[in-house]
Amino acid sequence: MHSHDHGTAGGGGTRRRLIVALTITATFAIAEVVGALITGSLTLLADAGHMLSDSIGLVVAVIASVVAARPATDRSTFGYRRAEVFGALLNSLVLLGIAVLVAVEGISRLLSPEPGEVLALPMLVIAVLGLAVNAVSLGVLRGGRVESINVRGAYLEVLGDMLGSVAAIIAAIVILTTGFASADAIASLAVAAMILPRAILLLRDVMSVLNQSVPTGTSVADIRAHILESDGVVDVHDVHVWAITTGAPVFTAHVVVDASIFESGRTDELLDSLTSCLSHHFDVEHSTFQLEPATHAGHEHAAGRHA
Incomplete structure (x- = not known):
């Protein structure tokens, strides 16, 4: 006995946000690459590399959003929405790679006896323009970061x-006012330090979905308690909650009900009640219930029963 209510992750709104952000970022x-080569700034080059990786990630995200629709x-009975998760996985790995490369080059410059000349004024101008461009992209992606893990990955990259x-702005100002050229390498290490935790957090969320873990913020105990409060429900077992992608939780359970529910023909009414409960209280998009009489519960394999 089932209840289905599929959403539309990876729809037109998500794609529009991603395409606009891709155009601006790329x-x-x-x-910024040209500016980094002209000024000799590692921080600008690091930021440019990050933006180029963002562009690649956004291309993947756009493709994933089309596939997911x-x-x-x-x-593929759940559709292709898991494609968003694989897109976010690629983004997180690219971010990790950029962070490592920037950190290695930054340390190399700090250890070098000649840090090299950095043209601070052009660096400052380019960094200020970069800040403005990223702020626009961030605003475009902000509205979709909760409903799509793909957009969230792109949002985190643009935030980085x-x-x-x-x-880069701070490093340029320091070089202009003090002549301390190593400020550029130090700033590049700061960029790497900012990228790394966001990449790890995104990778953690991706792995949680791929591992079919209970979605963050969802309590199996609370769901079970709500179901047990329904009229005629005696017990609940074999409860499973996971997510196809962010914002698309899936729920299944065996619900033991009083014999009177079957005798009076109120199974449809109970299913509607249970579905409404999960939809309104827990935002569960897809729920499947197996209603069974108490006499049937004894036939269930003990190894397959879960709280």
Whole structure:
């Protein structure tokens, strides 16, 4: 006995946000690479590399959002929404790679007896423009970061870019006012330090979905308690909660009910009640219940029963 109510993650709104952010980010990333080569700034080059990785990630995110919108089939019964998760996985790995590369180059420059000349004024101008561009992209992606793990990954990457621009601005000001050229390498290490935790957090969320863990903020005990409060419900077992992608939780359970529910033909009424409970109280998109009389519960395999 089932209740289905599928949403539309990876829809047109998500794609529009991603495409606008991609256009802005890719355009300025190229400009920032040129600026980094002209000024000799590692911080700008690090930020440019981060923005280029963002552009790649956004391309993947757009493709994933298109794939995720494909309808379910007999072989892919939940559709292709998991594609968003794989897109976010790639983004997190790219972020980790960028953080490591920037950190290695930054340390190398700090250890070098000649840190090299950095043209601080052009660096400052480019960093300020980068901050403005990232702020616009961040605003575009902000509205979709909760409903889609793909957009969230892109949002976190652009946020890292924005913080990288701030670091570049600070480094440029320090070099202009003090002549301390190593400020550029130090700022690049700060950029790497800002990228790393966001990459790890995104990777953790991706692995949680792929491992079919209970979604963050969802309590199996609370769901079970709500179900047990329903009229005619005697027990609940074999409870499973996982997510296809962010914002798309799935729930299954065996619900033991009083014989009177079957005798009076109120199974449809109970199913409607249970479905409404999960939808309104726990935002569960797809729920499946197996209603069974108390006499049937004894036939269940002990090893397959879960609280």
